[in-house]
Amino acid sequence: MNDGEGKRVSWVELYLDLIFVLAVGELAHLIVDEPEMRSVWIALGLFFTLWWTWIGFSVLYNRFGVDKAPQRLLFLAGSVPTGVAAVAIAPASTGDVTVFALSLAATRVVLAIANGWGGAWREVLRGRITIAYGISIALFVVSIWVPEPLRYVLWALAIAQESGALLHEDRKATRRMRETRSFKELVPANPQEAIDSHHFAERFGLFLIILLGEVVVEAGQAAANAHVDSFDGWGALVAAMILAAALWWLYFDAAAEVNLKVLELSGGSPTMARAIFAVGHMLPSFSLLLVASGVGLLLEEDPPRIAYWLPCIAIGMYLLSTRVFMVTTNRAGRAARLVLLVAIFQLGRLHETLSPHPYLWLLAALAVTCAALAWRTGDRQEDEDVAAYIGRE
Structure with missing residues (x-):
């Protein structure tokens, strides 16, 4: 980064x-x-x-x-x-x-x-x-x-x-930025107030790594406590690892660079730092915490009903709050992603039809699919992502 x-x-x-x-x-x-x-x-x-x-x-x-x-x-x-x-x-x-x-x-x-x-x-x-x-x-x-x-x-x-x-929030400057679509409106007059963009982006990226690590830790501890000794049990642990890797990809392949670029264009604006990092990263961070808890519960011998709801709702919140999943210039593609997102939020209803381990594989497969859809290539897509970010702020 x-x-x-x-x-x-x-x-x-x-x-x-x-x-x-x-x-x-x-x-x-x-x-x-x-x-x-x-x-x-x-x-x-x-x-x-x-x-x-x-x-x-x-x-x-x-x-x-x-x-x-x-x-x-x-x-x-x-x-x-x-x-x-x-x-x-x-x-x-x-x-x-x-x-x-x-x-x-x-x-x-x-x-x-x-x-x-x-x-x-x-x-x-x-x-x-x-x-x-x-x-x-x-x-x-x-x-x-x-x-x-x-x-x-x-x-x-x-x-x-x-x-x-x-990180003070200058609402008037934010409003002018939306009207002019120019980040120059947010550049702080006092250089001392400016945020170092690279350091800030790196700090929050590292914190997300910690939370992704908690997904892996909870999966490993739950599997060890359950004394996994079957192919199905080891497979569920692999699914949890794949899920964590896909969530890593969703952020670090696109969102991390877009967030950094937006903060750089704003001249290290504390208002923008507050919006996209201090406040904007709180929900995806807590979402990863819920994913970790849900995965840990699903790998237990007799998981409760909430174990099915926690990870699917958390993955949906993570996709929404990191933004890049819904960024596309193709209307049909946006509609398909919206349908997929709604379906992810409803996956908890499968608690009566799917056992925990296949359910984990379903979550992992959907996370990989979302990561593939959000995969961006080239500077043109990054510029489109930044433009979309301005439009959504």
């Missing part, structure tokens, strides 16, 4: 990602251990808070990172409360949020210090971000004594105001 231009992902960022691997695994286990819709909604809420915590570190290094000892120490310090928050997911899912909320508050203390380090808080941008994290710290701490559901409203307010400080 990176051809040598722009900032590269640092080693300390990759180490911090290991902590989020732990969090992703805990969220997947939450759904697998209690396979019901309530668990899915709880996982989504917890994922949302952890997602923006991760984005805080990504934006910090993207704009101000120099990969020197003081900043490395701050990132490593931030990994400690983040890791505690990951382990605290289980009690938080049952309503005991004290450790989880305090850990998120402590993480934001580190982020506030890192953004305001060395008097940088006096600058307009870094001062705005530091203040926003200070407000978030207070809201997360206070939420410990606030009953549900108001507690989660405080969390949402904390994230909303800090995300606005990190």
